Amino acid sequence: MDMNSVNVEQIVKQVLANMSGAPAATPASAGPIPKTARVAMLTELEHYEIKEFPIPPVGDDDILVKVEGCGICGTDAHEFKRDPFGLIPVALGHEGTGEIVKMGKNVKKDSAGKDLHVGDKVVSCMIFKDNPDITMFDLNKQNIGGSDVYGLLPDDDIHLNGWFSDYIFIRGGSTIFNVSDLDLYSRILIEPCAVLVHAVERAKSTGILRFNSRVVVQGCGPIGLICIAILRTMGVANITAVDGEQKRLDFAKQLGATQTVNFKDHKGLDALAAAVEASFGGHPADFGFQCTGSPVAHANIYKFIRNGGGLCELGFFINGGDATINPHFDICAKEITLVGSWVYTLRDYATTFDFLKSAKRIGLPMDKLITHTFPLDEINEGHKTNLAMAGLKIAILNK
Ligand SMILES: NC(=O)c1ccc[n+]([C@@H]2O[C@H](COP(=O)([O-])OP(=O)(O)OC[C@H]3O[C@@H](n4cnc5c(N)ncnc54)[C@H](O)[C@@H]3O)[C@@H](O)[C@H]2O)c1
Ligand SMILES: [Zn+2]
Numbered sequence: 001m002d003m004n005s006v007n008v009e010q011i012v013k014q015v016l017a018n019m020s021g022a023p024a025a026t027p028a029s030a031g032p033i034p035k036t037a038r039v040a041m042l043t044e045l046e047h048y049e050i051k052e053f054p055i056p057p058v059g060d061d062d063i064l065v066k067v068e069g070c071g072i073c074g075t076d077a078h079e080f081k082r083d084p085f086g087l088i089p090v091a092l093g094h095e096g097t098g099e100i101v102k103m104g105k106n107v108k109k110d111s112a113g114k115d116l117h118v119g120d121k122v123v124s125c126m127i128f129k130d131n132p133d134i135t136m137f138d139l140n141k142q143n144i145g146g147s148d149v150y151g152l153l154p155d156d157d158i159h160l161n162g163w164f165s166d167y168i169f170i171r172g173g174s175t176i177f178n179v180s181d182l183d184l185y186s187r188i189l190i191e192p193c194a195v196l197v198h199a200v201e202r203a204k205s206t207g208i209l210r211f212n213s214r215v216v217v218q219g220c221g222p223i224g225l226i227c228i229a230i231l232r233t234m235g236v237a238n239i240t241a242v243d244g245e246q247k248r249l250d251f252a253k254q255l256g257a258t259q260t261v262n263f264k265d266h267k268g269l270d271a272l273a274a275a276v277e278a279s280f281g282g283h284p285a286d287f288g289f290q291c292t293g294s295p296v297a298h299a300n301i302y303k304f305i306r307n308g309g310g311l312c313e314l315g316f317f318i319n320g321g322d323a324t325i326n327p328h329f330d331i332c333a334k335e336i337t338l339v340g341s342w343v344y345t346l347r348d349y350a351t352t353f354d355f356l357k358s359a360k361r362i363g364l365p366m367d368k369l370i371t372h373t374f375p376l377d378e379i380n381e382g383h384k385t386n387l388a389m390a391g392l393k394i395a396i397l398n399k
Pocket of ligand 1: 195220296
């Protein structure tokens with residue numbers, strides 16, 4: 001029997017199963033479940049090895065997901081280069097999505113209360129080991145920081161713990177969302193978008209960010225660009241993007257920035273602050289989002305913001321060193337309201353699904369954020385492309 005006849009047989013079975021109204025055990029798109037799965041393990045610095053592990057039996061509370069794709073995050077880049085979390089050997093990949101191919105009998109609903117079936121497209125969020133019954137409605141307060149996440153777990157006997165793989169094994173007590181109504185690229189962008197949904201929520205908590213605010217977004221990597229897209233989608237219409245890369249600034253305009261300032265065109269901080277002010281017609285910004293990991297950029301942004309304005313600092317997921325500011329001029333005399341932002345809550349995840357649909361509706365080309373894709377067995381090249389800053393978001397796609 002050749003491969004084609006296997007597929008035909010499978011499709012026929014699927015159609016018959018659907019006609020009889022019985023839920024299909026294995027959807028046609030997923031194919032039969034193999035005995036083993038490939039996992040890209042970071043086994044040493046700057047080196048992934050593709051390893052093959054047996055797929056464990058799926059228990060009553062477990063979900064087996066066939067991975068479709070996963071974005072490479074800045075955190076993965078740090079792990080790849082320096083392993084700051086001391087996880088090697090580790091199955092990385094936390095911006096992933098895929099299709100449920102098998103699930104235990106106790107699995108009925110996702111973390112938002114939506115039905116879950118074999119064939120649904122899902123993303124996972126944090127794992128609450130100590131509080132598995134927690135629901136998303138409790139979670140406005142509980143930030144993911146400190147919880148476990150697939151793709152950043154220590155290796156164990158299951159091994160299928162990250163999204164840079166063929167299959168991922170989601171255990172009971174994890175959070176999972178049915179996002180079958182989002183396309184593949186949107187689903188890959190959920191995790192980084194949730195970071196910015198959270199940052200904008202933090203910004204709103206100051207009471208300073210308004211629809212008609214003049215907002216400066218400093219840094220136009222994926223994080224700053226998504227920040228701009230969210231502000232635009234929620235109705236903020238006066239946004240200046242600041243970066244030194246003209247291509248990124250041009251893309252910032254496509255995602256909703258109304259003005260751009262290339263810091264390389266301005267000598268010295270006073271000139272740069274004057275350029276930001278000029279971009280708003282001679283006014284400093286009401287609010288700033290700091291989206292670079294540069295301490296100098298942190299120090300600079302105060303100069304762009306008006307007296308009584310607000311600032312959300314979210315650029316330092318890892319320690320980037322100390323910044324020097326003048327507390328008198330920069331914070332005290334200006335009465336700046338500063339908030340920090342750190343990953344997200346589960347509630348932010350649900351908001352993100354709506355944001356991605358709204359962004360599409362108003363025509364923002366979010367999928368252009370994914371500039372390069374690589375198959376799993378070229379994951380080392382994918383990471384090197386990411387480190388070279390050759391594109392924006394790099395994704396690993398399984399066919
Ligand atoms: N708060 C969180 O939970 C969270 C989550 C993820 C990432 N982050 C942080 O967000 C930061 C940005 O992430 P990214 O993926 O967009 O990174 P990135 O490196 O792709 O982008 C940073 C951008 O900032 C620009 N830049 C550098 N110095 C600048 C300056 N002085 N002025 C203006 N622009 C400058 C760079 O040209 C680049 O385009 C990272 O440092 C990361 O640690 C935070
Ligand atoms: Zn990430």
